[in-house]
Amino acid sequence: MAGERQDVNVVLTATVTFLALIIGFSFSMAVSHYDQRKQYEEGEASAIGTEYSRASLLPAADAAQIRETLLLYLDERIRFYETRDALQLQQIAASTSRLESELWSAASGAGEKSSSPVTALSVSGMNDVVTSEGHTRAAWSNRLPLVAWALMAVIALYSNFLFGLGSHHSRLFVFVLLPFAVSIAFFLIADIDNPRRGLIRVPPQNLLSLSESLRSQ
Numbered sequence: 001m002a003g004e005r006q007d008v009n010v011v012l013t014a015t016v017t018f019l020a021l022i023i024g025f026s027f028s029m030a031v032s033h034y035d036q037r038k039q040y041e042e043g044e045a046s047a048i049g050t051e052y053s054r055a056s057l058l059p060a061a062d063a064a065q066i067r068e069t070l071l072l073y074l075d076e077r078i079r080f081y082e083t084r085d086a087l088q089l090q091q092i093a094a095s096t097s098r099l100e101s102e103l104w105s106a107a108s109g110a111g112e113k114s115s116s117p118v119t120a121l122s123v124s125g126m127n128d129v130v131t132s133e134g135h136t137r138a139a140w141s142n143r144l145p146l147v148a149w150a151l152m153a154v155i156a157l158y159s160n161f162l163f164g165l166g167s168h169h170s171r172l173f174v175f176v177l178l179p180f181a182v183s184i185a186f187f188l189i190a191d192i193d194n195p196r197r198g199l200i201r202v203p204p205q206n207l208l209s210l211s212e213s214l215r216s217q
Contacts, residue, residue: 077204
């Protein structure tokens with residue numbers, strides 16, 4: 001009996017170690033996705049701010065139209081980061097696509113009027129604005145695969161089963177310790193990896209700062 005219990009403890013140690021490695025790897029992936037979303041938010045603010053400044057190189061009428069549309073576009077990007085409602089998110093996506101079309105038409109129209117290097121610089125900046133939004137959208141869709149969650153769940157259940165099988169204690173709190181610790185780890189990973197509904201979110205602080213700065217000018 002003692003030999004069997006010792007064998008169970010060996011398997012339990014190996015299984016819990018494997019579970020810890022998978023949880024650590026998944027947590028690292030979730031944090032990496034979070035950092036990537038923060039970087040793209042900063043990149044969006046930089047691209048919009050740069051294009052707003054470059055618009056001054058265009059003719060006055062084109063510059064005024066582009067700047068006005070960029071401010072509306074900036075508001076939509078802030079709403080994208082702050083909303084939790086799926087219906088509002090669809091409306092934001094449609095509005096963002098429409099404003100991108102208007103911005104690109106205005107920039108390309110100015111480029112057709114004048115093919116100077118200065119105009120080309122402004123058109124290139126508009127491309128950066130649109131590209132940065134696409135990168136953000138892709139980053140927010142990048143989540144931990146369901147296979148990884150399923151693997152962690154199976155190994156966690158197996159570890160808890162072995163823990164109960166090889167435990168020398170009969171007190172209830174002893175059997176709760178491992179499931180509680182694993183549950184906290186799962187919750188933290190899921191929260192970080194869910195950019196829309198989690199408690200840990202990516203605030204549009206750079207976009208908000210940019211909006212305040214542009215409107216104060």
